Amino acid sequence: MNKIKISFPDGSNKNYKKGITPKEIVESIGPGLAKAAIAADVNGQLVELTTLINENAKIEIITFDTHKGQDIFHHSTAHIMAQAVKRIFPKAHLTIGPSIEGGFYYDIDVRPLKPEDLEKIEAEMQKIVDEDHELIRKKVTKAQAKKLVKDNPYKIEMIEEFPKGEEITYYQQGEFIDICRGPHVPRTSSIQAFKLTKASSSYWKGDSSKKSLQRIYGVSFPDKKMLRKHLQMIEEAEKRDHRKIGKELDWFSFHKEGAGFPFWHDKGTIIWEEVYDYMKEMLRKKGYQLIKTPIILNKDLWLRSGHWDHYKENMYFTNIDEKEHAVKPMNCPGGLLVYKSNVHSYKELPIKAGEFGLVHRHEMSGVLAGLFRVRCFTQDDAHVFCTEEQLEEEIIKLINLTLEVYQTFGFKEFQIELSTKPEKAMGSEKMWKHAEESLKKSLEKLNIKYKLNPGDGAFYGPKIDFHIKDCMGRSWQCGTIQVDFSMPERFDLTYEGNDGKKHRPVMLHRAVLGSLERFLGILIEHYGGKLPLWLSPEQARIITVADRFVKYAETMAEEMKEQHIRVEVDDRAESIGKKIREAQLSKVNYILVVGEKEEKDKTVNVRTFYNKVLGAKKTSTFIKEIQKEIDEKTLPKE
RNA sequence: GCCUCCGUGGCUUAGUGGCUAUAGCGGCGCUCUCGUAAAGCGCAGGUCGCGAGUUCAACUCUCGCCGGAGGCUCCA
Numbered sequence: 001m002n003k004i005k006i007s008f009p010d011g012s013n014k015n016y017k018k019g020i021t022p023k024e025i026v027e028s029i030g031p032g033l034a035k036a037a038i039a040a041d042v043n044g045q046l047v048e049l050t051t052l053i054n055e056n057a058k059i060e061i062i063t064f065d066t067h068k069g070q071d072i073f074h075h076s077t078a079h080i081m082a083q084a085v086k087r088i089f090p091k092a093h094l095t096i097g098p099s100i101e102g103g104f105y106y107d108i109d110v111r112p113l114k115p116e117d118l119e120k121i122e123a124e125m126q127k128i129v130d131e132d133h134e135l136i137r138k139k140v141t142k143a144q145a146k147k148l149v150k151d152n153p154y155k156i157e158m159i160e161e162f163p164k165g166e167e168i169t170y171y172q173q174g175e176f177i178d179i180c181r182g183p184h185v186p187r188t189s190s191i192q193a194f195k196l197t198k199a200s201s202s203y204w205k206g207d208s209s210k211k212s213l214q215r216i217y218g219v220s221f222p223d224k225k226m227l228r229k230h231l232q233m234i235e236e237a238e239k240r241d242h243r244k245i246g247k248e249l250d251w252f253s254f255h256k257e258g259a260g261f262p263f264w265h266d267k268g269t270i271i272w273e274e275v276y277d278y279m280k281e282m283l284r285k286k287g288y289q290l291i292k293t294p295i296i297l298n299k300d301l302w303l304r305s306g307h308w309d310h311y312k313e314n315m316y317f318t319n320i321d322e323k324e325h326a327v328k329p330m331n332c333p334g335g336l337l338v339y340k341s342n343v344h345s346y347k348e349l350p351i352k353a354g355e356f357g358l359v360h361r362h363e364m365s366g367v368l369a370g371l372f373r374v375r376c377f378t379q380d381d382a383h384v385f386c387t388e389e390q391l392e393e394e395i396i397k398l399i400n401l402t403l404e405v406y407q408t409f410g411f412k413e414f415q416i417e418l419s420t421k422p423e424k425a426m427g428s429e430k431m432w433k434h435a436e437e438s439l440k441k442s443l444e445k446l447n448i449k450y451k452l453n454p455g456d457g458a459f460y461g462p463k464i465d466f467h468i469k470d471c472m473g474r475s476w477q478c479g480t481i482q483v484d485f486s487m488p489e490r491f492d493l494t495y496e497g498n499d500g501k502k503h504r505p506v507m508l509h510r511a512v513l514g515s516l517e518r519f520l521g522i523l524i525e526h527y528g529g530k531l532p533l534w535l536s537p538e539q540a541r542i543i544t545v546a547d548r549f550v551k552y553a554e555t556m557a558e559e560m561k562e563q564h565i566r567v568e569v570d571d572r573a574e575s576i577g578k579k580i581r582e583a584q585l586s587k588v589n590y591i592l593v594v595g596e597k598e599e600k601d602k603t604v605n606v607r608t609f610y611n612k613v614l615g616a617k618k619t620s621t622f623i624k625e626i627q628k629e630i631d632e633k634t635l636p637k638e
Numbered sequence: 639g640c641c642u643c644c645g646u647g648g649c650u651u652a653g654u655g656g657c658u659a660u661a662g663c664g665g666c667g668c669u670c671u672c673g674u675a676a677a678g679c680g681c682a683g684g685u686c687g688c689g690a691g692u693u694c695a696a697c698u699c700u701c702g703c704c705g706g707a708g709g710c711u712c713c714a
Contacts, residue, residue, distance in 0.1 A: 105709095113642075200709035201641030212641055215709065243707095247649080256687080256705045314713095359714090364639050365705095367712060377714070477714060514714040546671040573671070581675035595673060607674065 074099030076135065076185040077125075077194050077220035078106050083176035084124035085110065085216075088117075094178065095154040095204060095213060103197065103219040109154065113199040113214050121216070122196050132189040133173040140168050145179055154204065155179055193227035194220035242524035243370040249529060249586055251537070252371070260368040260375035262517055267537035270566070274535045275516060275523075276356060278408070278633075279380050286401060288354040288382060293334025295358060299324040304490055305333040314361045331357035331381045332484075332509060336491045339385060344495040349505065350386035350394055356516070357381050371521030372476070378516040384508040385493070388434060391506055395442040395464075395481060402466055402479045402512045409523060410532065410635040413469040416448060419456035426459055427485030435483040435506075436462045460486035466512075468522065476522055478514040483507075527636070529587045530609050534630045540567040541588045542604070543579045545595030547571070552599045556592075556619055563623055565630075584609060589636075590626065610638045 078097035081104075085092055089110050097106030140148070142159060145168045149155035159179065162168060170179045173188055185191065196218040204210040221227045238244075246252045251268035254261070264272055283290065296318065302308040307315065307329065316327040328334065335353055344351065360376045367373050386394050406414060418439055421432045439462055443450050450464070457463055466479030484507040487493070494502040513519040523531070533539055540560065542553045550571040560567045568588075570579045576593065583591045592604040597616070604622055606614040617625075628634075 198708060199642065202710050203640080212710090214642080217709085254706085259705065361713085364712070366639065366641095366710080369707090373713075379714070480714080511714075518714060543674085545673055548671080575670095575677055576673055578676050579674090584675060591674085593674060597673085605674080611675080613674070 071099045072183050072185060073191065073220055073222065074104035075180075076188075077191050077218060078104040079135070079171065079173065079176070079178055079180070079184065080125050080128050080188055080191060080194075081121060081196070081216060081218060082106050082108070082178060083128055083173065084121045086176060087124055088120055093152045093154055096158075097178075103217060105215050105217045107202050107204070107213040107215050109204075109211065109213050111214075113216065118196045118199055118216065122194075125194065128174070129188050129191055131174060132187055134187055135184045136172045137169055137184070138172065140170060142168060145170065148177060149179060190222070191220050192222050193224040194218055195227060195231070237525075240525045240528040241370075242372075242521040245524050245529040246371070249537075251524075254370075258375075259365060260363060260373075262371060262374055262376075268520075270537040271520060271523075271531065271535050272516060275513070275520065278534075279405070279513065280354075280356070282401070282405065283352075283354045283382065286352075286397070288352040290354050290356075291335065291338050293328075293331060293338065293355060293357065295360070296320070296325050296327055297334065299326065301333050301337075302326050305336075306486065306490060307333070314363070316360050316362055327360045328357070329359050329361045331355050331359060331379060332383060332487060333491075335381075335383045336487060336493065339383075339493060340491060344385075344505075346387065346495055346497050346503070349495060350384055350390050352382060352384045354380070354382040371517045371524075374515075374517050377518065380511050380513045380516060382510050384510065385488075385495075385505040386508070387495075387503070388506055391435065391483075391508075392438040392442055394508060395438055396445060398481050398508070398510050399442060399446055399448070399464070402481075402510075405512045406466070406468060406479075408633055411468045411526065415467045415469075415475060416443065416450040417453050417456075417465045417467065418443065418450050418462070419453040419458075419465065420462050422455045422457055422459060424459055425457070426489075427461065431485055432462065435485075439464055439481070439483070458482060460484050476514075476518065478519060478522070479512045480510065480514065482509040484509055530589075530636060531587070532633060532635050533589050533626060534633045536587075536589050537566060538568055538586065538588045539565055539626065539630070540590040540592055541583045541586075542567060542569045542592045542594055543576060543583065544569070544571050545576060545593065547573065549594050549596070549599055553594050556594070556604065559619070560623060563627060565623065565626065580607070584611065590622075592622075610636070 075098065078099065082094050082097055085106070085108055086094070092108050092110035095107040095109060097104065142162065145159050146156055148170060149159070159168065168179065169181060170177050171184055196216055198217050200215050200217070201212050202215040204213055219227070219230060221230065246268065249267065250265050251271065252265055253263045255263060280290065298320075299308065302315075307326075311329055315329050318325050318327065334357070335355060338353060339351070356378055358376060358378050363373060363375055368375070384394050384398070418436075420436050425432065443464070461483035463480055463482035465477050467475045467477050469475050488504050488507050493505055493507070495505050497503045523535070531537075542557055544550050544553050550569070553569045553571060557567050557569050570583065572579065580591055580593070587609055589609050591607040591609075593607070594604060598604055601616065602619055603616040604619050605616050606622060608614065
């Protein structure tokens, strides 16, 4: 295939040699047409021309596999949807309709939509696809553009906000036009498979004081097979939903008597405590102190910490002896009182104090989401007090600790972000610079890639955030390392230097898991409930073939329990098949079937929760093997 | 908090302006004593989220509240 055929939106076709530069194309057909062919059809594949023309590069075939290709696809589908909406609701005003990761949406000023409306819109979209309109790009002046959308106040507002000198273009397909930069697919028939996934609401420009709009979400693909695969993936993700698993496996629950406050059941508590024990041991090994501070403290403290002025919206209050108190939304003030209860020497630094503190935050009701977003949670918090010189070394230690923990839990995908000084900030320029440099240098020394978020730091100091990805590709902030210039000042923290004078320590806040509750939610979805053995609430279940083997099963269970293995016996008079099925559904790591053979040979017949039958093993061997698996915190392998 | 949708035994779920509101799982009882993803029969269990209104009559229609899902926004 040395030739490529380019079909332009005006209907003309031309053949070119492969490797031709866009400049040569422009010369051969004239600039007007080339500019119009933002996304042309090359042998049935999408090609984006404009940017390439500007860069004088070779033609690049853009397919759906590329980010850009998907972007074009989704955005064009948004246009088709908008056209369909306009046909069904002629009075609707379109606002903005971008492509997003994995799909698209369009915000439309129209009456609230019902599911059957979405079906109607989908049907109309199919018609538009079948009508096979060309998408034609045209350039207009500001005045012309305004005329085109004269009935739509949103579009007029957008056009008015257009930067001076930037060219305004619109796309037309059939009777429909929309102001848009593009690029787009050449014809509506390029969109072979799409689905509107949900309707919800949003605000014009994301501002809750502005008018409420209807947002319709959808996905689109070049062929139906890909759509089917996509829908299957969503189904799989739904199966892994930690809220569903938590209920089914009796791990935790939520009740209307306390919206957003999780209740941990016995099995959930086991998982919780395994995570807690692991973290606690880790901190002890790394030279941390562990402290516990009260949940309710009086107004004076919160005034001093600044929370009363800056965080009141999110706090819960109560009165004790007619004095105002607040439930802690953060652990630091309590930790600071612990620091202040002694005089400290430079020889003690760095002081690292960990606290698994239960904090309460009044979140808006609409944001609550299972364990991912709750109103009370346990932070694996710690505060490090050190000298400026120690800062970089301590940060490196914290980063290493965080990565080690994530690895243990089997999280390989994460993103690290460095946020620097915001406009409104406290502390001197010099301090900020030093702290930002320390964070940056630490990351670079460890050869860690990170994303820079300039101006995104807290007012009291810069920070590094760790985001881990769950099975649905959603990214959750877990770990954080924050430098704090504010608290040491507010609480007048000091240490005695070797010069005999008082100095101000640097304070670091850090969390690795962030919130134990949220982290467990992520963990559950990551593993779809099939947890690593060391975390699993039920590590093994012994299933008896018939009643006369119950005694043998119980002896074995005793033996395993003595070795701290969490094992249960299913001695019900049910069929083996049923008992195995139920054990599988309750995500028990090892299913041990015992009957005549096993009793005679002192063995167990092993099957894993990945449905692998490992066969008969000596009971003693099995115990040794899984003890090793527990101790080494081995990750499950399918 | 705002918008859309939802709320029926422990769980999943059918259904209707009017007689005693489905069914499956689970639970309990009996039978079977069984070899790797659901044995058979029987029984119990629901003021249809809560409150008010419309109506001769409301689980069903309307409104308010509570809770949930998705989104806006916020965030660990």
